[in-house]
Amino acid sequence: MAGGSHNRYLDVDLGTGAVRVRSFERDELERYLGGRGLGVRLLYDHTDPGLDPYDPRMVLVFAVGPLTGSAAPQSNRFSVTTKSPLTGGLADSHCGGSFATKLKRAGYDALLIRGRSPRPVLLEIEDERVELKDAGHLWGQGTTQTQGALPNRFGKAVIGPAGEHLVRFACIVSDARVAGRGGVGAVMGSKQLKAIVVDGTHKLEPARPEAYKELQKSITKYLLAHPMTGGVLPELGTANLVMTTAGRNIIPTRNFQAGRDLRTPQLSGEKMRDELLAKREGCLHCPVRCGRLVKLQERVTKGPEFETIGLLGNNLGVFDMPDVVRLGELCDDLGLDTISMGNTLGFATELTERGLLSSELAWGDVAAYRAAIERTALREGLGDELAEGTRRLAALHGGADYAIQVKGMELPAYDPRGCVGQGLEYATCNRGGCHIRGSTMFLEATGPVSIDPHSPLAKPELVILQQNLNAAVSSLVMCWFSAYAMIPPPLFRMDPNSLAYRLLMQAMLHSGPIVRVVLGLKAPTKLLWFEKFVTTYAGRDFSMGDLTELGERVFNLERMYNLREGLPPSADTLPARLLQEGTSRSSPAGVPLAGMLSAYYHVRGWDAQGVPRARTLQRLGVRT
Amino acid sequence: MPILVPHARLAALLGETSVRSAAATLGELLAEVERRVGPQDWAWARKATLLVNGRAAHHLGGLRARLEPEDQVWMVLPSAGG
Incomplete structure (x- = not known):
């Protein structure tokens, strides 16, 4: 089969045990x-x-893309x-591996899952065979042990004790x-679904085999040379970001009270490579x-990803890489998001320091953090409160001004x-405080391009461009890291202190009007x-214009979902x-958000209150 | 005294991960480093973004930027991930 x-x-x-194989009858696959x-x-x-995330009628959707299964x-x-369950709005999370x-x-x-077992x-x-099996013997087990107990031939998606609780x-x-x-693991837990295993024999073939094979080879070569x-x-690894974010003064430190520590280099990717690396994997x-x-x-x-290092390491004053490895490993096994966990622990530590919370938490106290993580997964003692994010x-103990979250989801490791x-981008992200829905910081602070990171100029336009592209790429479902290779290699060779580079950055800083035009184009090119x-x-037949329009459509539907669910533009x-x-x-200043936000709404085709205009939805074919 | 944190390849060359200096300006600080590594290595090593307390040096007067005792100068290379 091709296509x-x-x-x-x-x-x-899961409630009734009913299994249906359904066709996409409306615009789902065509438009999304x-x-x-x-x-x-x-x-x-x-x-x-208005459905509660834990209501049995809530759905949990696992989806792949048109290129999944290809090379x-x-x-x-x-x-x-x-x-x-954190934001009351949309949650979508992405994952690699073999599943x-x-x-x-x-x-x-x-795969759409509804009901509660x-x-x-x-x-x-396994192909057309779909079975619900007892998982009583796995309940309470960590994700490592759970996956280990399942046959190797399957792709696996499992939760740990944190999802169960x-x-x-x-x-x-x-x-x-x-x-x-x-x-997403909590919603899976609410359905009493411990694991999904899947395998099959329905292999799809490329529609244009020769052209596809040639493209696959040339893009692999390009990515490897980039x-x-x-x-x-x-x-x-992603830990390459440690030194750059520290240099930029933007790596979370003691709950975002500072942007680095002189010990931050002890957590660098270079340090991991030189002292701990056993193997690279993908x-x-x-x-x-x-x-x-x-x-x-x-x-x-x-080994830990950058976000884990940033939030469970630097943010908590833990500067020993093996300690960070162990904390990350513990979170993975218990089924906890390392970003939200590290951020929540940082907030709780500051509350403790200020006398607003009674706890054992203290900056750099690895044993206390380890115990708190374990209690969080089981909702024991203070862990029951930490499990809320x-x-x-903050609603229980105060400190809302320095609870570092957007829409209820904790921020990752870029201040x-x-x-x-x-x-x-954080403020407008549909799933809450997230960096990987556009990665504008790559164009401002971490990548080869540095469009004045302290200036709001051109940022609304660039954020929209990035968000739309990201929504499209993650609908394909491709790894966002491939987008980093869109920056042409010659830019990496430029001396950032040269006049030519600075002139180029100045031009980009004033590129807002041009980007607005680009956003409105439906380029027929590939x-x-x-x-x-x-x-x-x-x-x-898919063009650049189709790609960006797809992204804009997805982003707007997500926005409409959030509005429908009562998540206000405020x-x-x-x-x-x-x-x-x-x-x-x-x-010396904070983020100048207000001005950027009103321009952002305008360029998006939303009204001044941040609601997509009817004509915008109509243009994109967003059905609500 | 101001501190320079070099990028990893320069740090390997210098044999240390940070350099303390009495330099009064960014230009003086970099000249010190250049003297230590030699002009040949400095030619590639200097091609990094220069940040004074997290702010690009060219926003602060470039090589003429004055350094205070608590200032940190970092040299960083492009990175990516998430």
């Missing part, structure tokens, strides 16, 4: 393609407004979409990869291999006071590998600390 999709999905009701877009379309259509680089990923390919091979573009269950899918930032783990954000995807990422068919396996005394284990913790466009792969593998903001306090003599 990139099976045009069907599996609908499983897969992954993130398909997920929000199905969530919107299959749930009534297109960085394409073997899946998304999980539901309503977030996506196995789900596609089972013959489905998506009366007892812990395991969902086993409805920790609001519980994640779903698949192989060594994690769908971490927004509490300074980011072929250089920094495989060499240092997702299926991914040439980049940004994952790390590290040596920890007698064993080899997963920063916003709810936006040193990359104000990223601040706007410029990037994303649309070329859709065309050659899925057999759908939630498009940042905590007071980030708006009002500086971090150093050179960065």
Whole structure:
């Protein structure tokens, strides 16, 4: 079979045990393609407004994309979409590993789970065979032990004790990869679904085999030769960001009270490479291999990603890399999002320091943090409060101004006071405080381009451009890291202190009007590998214009979902600390959000209150 | 005294991860480092973003930027991830 999709999905009701194979009958696949877009379309259509995330009628959607199962680089990923127990709005989280390919091979573009099982269950899918099996023996087990108990031939997606105990930032783990954000694991736990295993035999073939094969080869070669995807990422992993974010004064430090510590370099990617690295690893068919396996005394284990280092390490005053490795490993095993966990612990530590919370937590106290993480997963003692996340913790003990969250979801490891466009991106992100829905900081502070990170100029336009592209790429469902390779290699060779470089950055800083024009274009060209792969593998003639329009459509539907669920536009903001306090003599101010936000709404085609205008939705074909 | 935190490749060359200096300006500080590593290595090592307390040096007067005792100067290379 050719064409990139099976045009069907599996609908499983855990309450009744009913299993249906359903076709996409309306505009789901045509207009939303897969992954993130398909997920929000199905969530919107299959749930009534105002449903609690833990209501049995809530759906949990696993979706793959038109390229999943192909050998297109960085394409073997899946998304999980539901309503977030943290934000009350959309949650979607993405994950690599082998689960996506196995789900596609089972013959489905998506798996929609509804209902609540009366007892812990395991969902086993093998082509048309779909079975619910007792998982009582796995309940209470960590994600490592749970995956180990399941047959190797399956792709696996499991929760740990945190999901079982409805920790609001519980994640779903698949192989060594994690769908971490927004509490998708808690919704899975609320359904008493411990694990999903899947395998199959329905292999899709490329629509244009020769062209696809040629493209696959040339893009792999390009990615491997690129300074980011072929250089920094495989060499240092995502921890390559530690030194740059520290230099920029934007790595979270003591709950965002500062932007670095002189000990931060002890957590660098270089340090991990030189002292701990055992092996590089990657997702299926991914040439980049940004994952790390590290040596920890007698064993080899997963090395921490940058976000884990930033939030469980630097932010908590933990500067010993093996300690950070162990804390990250513990969170993965318990099924906790390391970003929200580290951020919540940082907030709780500051509350303790200020005398607002009685706890044992203290900066750098690894044993106290370890105990708190374990108690959080089981909701024991203080852990029951930590399991609620920063916003709810602030409601209990105060400190809302320095609860570092947006819409209830904790911020990752880039302090936006040193990359104000990223601040706007956080504020407007549909799933709450998230960096990987546009990564504007890459254009401001961390990448080869540095468009004045303290200036609001051009940022609304750039954020929209990035958000739309990201929504499209994550509907494909490709890894966002491939987008870093869109910056042409010659830019990496420029001397950032040269006049030519500074003139170029000045031009970019004033590029807002040009970007507005670009945003309005529906370019018929095939410029990037994303649309070329859709065309050659899925057999759908797809242009750059189709790609950006897809992204804009998905983003607007997500916005409409959030509005439907009662998440007001006033939630498009940042905590007071980030708006009002500086971090150093050179960065004395907070994020100038208000001006950027009104321009952002205008360019998006939303009204002054942040609601998409009817004509915008009509232009994009967003059905509500 | 101001501190310079060099990027990893320069740090390997210098044999230390931070350099303390009595330099009064950014230009003086970098000249000190250049003297230590030699002009040949400095030619590639200097191609990094210069940040004074997290702010790009060219916003603060470039090489003429005055340094205070508590200032930190970092040299960083492009990075990416998430």
